[in-house]
Amino acid sequence: MATTNAPKRSLVLQRRETIISYLFLLPALFFFVGFVLTPMAMGVITSFTNSNFNNVNTGSQFVFLDNYIRLFKDPIFLKSAWNTVVIVVVAVPTVTAFSLWVGSAIYRMHSAARSFFRCVFYLPVVTGSVAVVVVWKWMFDKYNGLFNYIIRAMGGQGLMWTESEKMALWCIILILFTTSIGQPIVLYVSALGNVDHSLVEAAQVDGATDFQVFWKIKWPSIMPTTLYVAVITTINSFQCFALIQLLTSGGPNYSTSTVMYYLYEIAFRTTKDFGYADAMGVILAIVIALFSALQFKVMNGGTTE
Amino acid sequence: MSKKQKITPYFVITAILLIALAIFFLFPLYWIVTGSVKEKSDIIIKAGESVKWIPTTVSWDNFTRLFKTQTELFGLKMPLAIRWLFNSVFISVVAMALTCFSASLAGYALAKKRFWGRGFVFSLFVCAMALPKQVILIPLLREMSLLHLIDTAWGSIFAVIFPVVGWPFGVFLMKQFSEGIPSSLLEAARIDGAGEVKTFMNVALPIIQPGIGALAIFTFINAWNEYPLQLIMLSKSEAKTIALGIAGLQSEMSNDYGLIMAGAALAAVPIIIVFLCFQKYFTQGITMGAVKG
Structure with missing residues (x-):
């Protein structure tokens, strides 16, 4: 469209098209540059300074990589990083496998049943972290909580749940799981619905078992969805914050602190060391960006369409 | 999606599991809604008593307390x-x-x-x-x-x-x-x-x-x-x-x-x-x- 035989006229047209296009883009660029790109740049710059609550208005100095070096000597950061890895390593395979199972169980059901289940599993996402966490916190309560009531009713001893260093992280992972499977299920239902049905029928005519049909035909064709699900779950798990802030505040004794939570605590609760917290943010962003790069590579390689 | 689901033992087991899970996912929501209209005595679990799965009485007391603090917006008084x-x-x-x-x-x-x-x-x-x-x-x-x-x-x-x-x-x-x-x-x-x-x-x-x-x-x-x-x-x-x-x-x-x-x-x-x-x-x-x- 852009190339014509009359270069002079096309240049004028092109310039006009460019100006008009940027006018269309203007509102979006205003918010994007103003409130996404600018803070991103500010964050990266601050991570190389000793900026904190006291010197934020008087001016801070460049300290080069000091914040980054400090990170790897900070035992709480290392503990938080370890917890983050545990959450990601446990949550991603379980969420992916489980949502695939639910997706394949419901995608051929009657449309009303399919919508019902899709909706039920999506509800915790819609309800929002706060409402979800306050009710879980009540259920985990060691005196008035439902779980301990059931355990006691069966003759057992009540557990400490979120107040125990050993169990708290697993409570977080359980809630994270219930708030994470909604979107993958929607994606799997739609991907499985798009699997070429003639292939499945041909295989069945040839006497393939259900397991073979799944493994040889469906699994390869939903592969892009599986990778996408794995990546978005990874990103969400890395950023797990609201659940922790509301349920345990990182405790007891930092056993549920993650990088995202520790960053928040440093920046807003304890030392208010902005430079140090931003360095954590940059590290987290780099790790997540590596996974996202993988996502876009995969998505450009083959699509479900 | 054109093919109809056959009723097999596998399907029955899956359906039962799914329904159990759906209850597990819906339960927190149920617990929020019923909890909000429960009286204090229904909320606190005493030793030896059974859990009030269903509120014994519907009480708006919790909402009354929630709406007690007043504020103003556009000259309008509201909780x-x-x-x-x-x-x-x-x-x-x-x-x-x-x-x-x-x-x-x-x-x-x-x-x-x-x-x-x-x-x-x-x-x-x-x-x-x-x-x-x-x-x-x-x-x-x-x-x-x-x-x-x-x-x-x-x-x-x-x-x-x-x-x-x-x-x-x-x-x-x-x-x-x-x-x-x-x-x-x-x-x-x-x-x-x-x-x-x-x-x-x-x-x-x-x-x-x-x-x-x-x-x-x-x-x-x-x-x-x-x-x-x-x-x-x-x-x-x-x-x-x-x-x-x-x-x-x-x-x-x-x-x-x-x-x-x-x-x-x-x-x-x-x-x-x-x-x-x-x-x-x-x-x-x-x-x-x-x-x-």
């Missing part, structure tokens, strides 16, 4: 909790309107126009989308305080709205939908002498309308649940959202579960109703955003 609900609705509606407006224009231009810098602008949007939203929280707070937005209640409310609108997912989604506008139609409108704005309004807009529907519901729910951003921006009690208000109640009166459940019900029920009404668009938005990554 603080209702003000919080208003703030949540306001943030979600304004963020939704601004996002739909800016993203549909930008998505249309990126999909249907050839201009200088197009590839660069688009890759900027895509790259930013891949980065985690939450790591910009600290610099964002500093930026908003430099702009003096967080000094007032209304200012801080807009400090929550702007970053939500700036998030590039909407532009990306609308570009996907705009690819489906036939170029021949745009060409025909141009030959008929329609201006750029008229072409967009009369030709493009009707075609991308389902996309705008998906984006609207998506943004509404996202803005409603954008808890970390609300947490750092909204410090004044009259600027809080319902989610933030409930989180505050939980830390101040951690043992008054009746009151907290009343708040949680007030936070959860409206958004669930919105979701159920527009569910169709929502599913479309999720799958559309994923298909091409």
Whole structure:
């Protein structure tokens, strides 16, 4: 469209098209540059300074990589990083496998049943972290909580749940799981619905078992969805914050602190060391960006369409 | 999907498991709603007594306590909790309107126009989308305080709205939908002498309308649940959202579960109703955003 035989006229047209296009883009660029790109740049710059609550208005100095070096000597950061890895390593395979199972169980059901289940599993996402966490916190309560009531009713001893260093992280992972499977299920239902049905029928005519049909035909064709699900779950798990802030505040004794939570605590609760917290943010962003790069590579390689 | 499900033992087991899981997923919601109307004696579990699965009496006492603190808005006296609900609705509606407006224009231009810098602008949007939203929280707070937005209640409310609108997912989604506008139609409108704005309004807009529907519901729910951003921006009690208000109640009166459940019900029920009404668009938005990554 852009190339014509009359270069002079096309240049004028092109310039006009460019100006008009940027006018269309203007509102979006205003918010994007103003409130996404600018803070991103500010964050990266601050991570190389000793900026904190006291010197934020008087001016801070460049300290080069000091914040980054400090990170790897900070035992709480290392503990938080370890917890983050545990959450990601446990949550991603379980969420992916489980949502695939639910997706394949419901995608051929009657449309009303399919919508019902899709909706039920999506509800915790819609309800929002706060409402979800306050009710879980009540259920985990060691005196008035439902779980301990059931355990006691069966003759057992009540557990400490979120107040125990050993169990708290697993409570977080359980809630994270219930708030994470909604979107993958929607994606799997739609991907499985798009699997070429003639292939499945041909295989069945040839006497393939259900397991073979799944493994040889469906699994390869939903592969892009599986990778996408794995990546978005990874990103969400890395950023797990609201659940922790509301349920345990990182405790007891930092056993549920993650990088995202520790960053928040440093920046807003304890030392208010902005430079140090931003360095954590940059590290987290780099790790997540590596996974996202993988996502876009995969998505450009083959699509479900 | 044309093939009918056969009733096999495997199917029966799956169905039973699914129903059990559905109950497990619905239960917290049930516990919020029933908890909000339970009397204190029903909430506290005494040794040797059975759990009140169903409230013995319906009592509005929790809501009365929740609505006790009063505030003013536009000269109107109202409970603080209702003000919080208003703030949540306001943030979600304004963020939704601004996002739909800016993203549909930008998505249309990126999909249907050839201009200088197009590839660069688009890759900027895509790259930013891949980065985690939450790591910009600290610099964002500093930026908003430099702009003096967080000094007032209304200012801080807009400090929550702007970053939500700036998030590039909407532009990306609308570009996907705009690819489906036939170029021949745009060409025909141009030959008929329609201006750029008229072409967009009369030709493009009707075609991308389902996309705008998906984006609207998506943004509404996202803005409603954008808890970390609300947490750092909204410090004044009259600027809080319902989610933030409930989180505050939980830390101040951690043992008054009746009151907290009343708040949680007030936070959860409206958004669930919105979701159920527009569910169709929502599913479309999720799958559309994923298909091409």
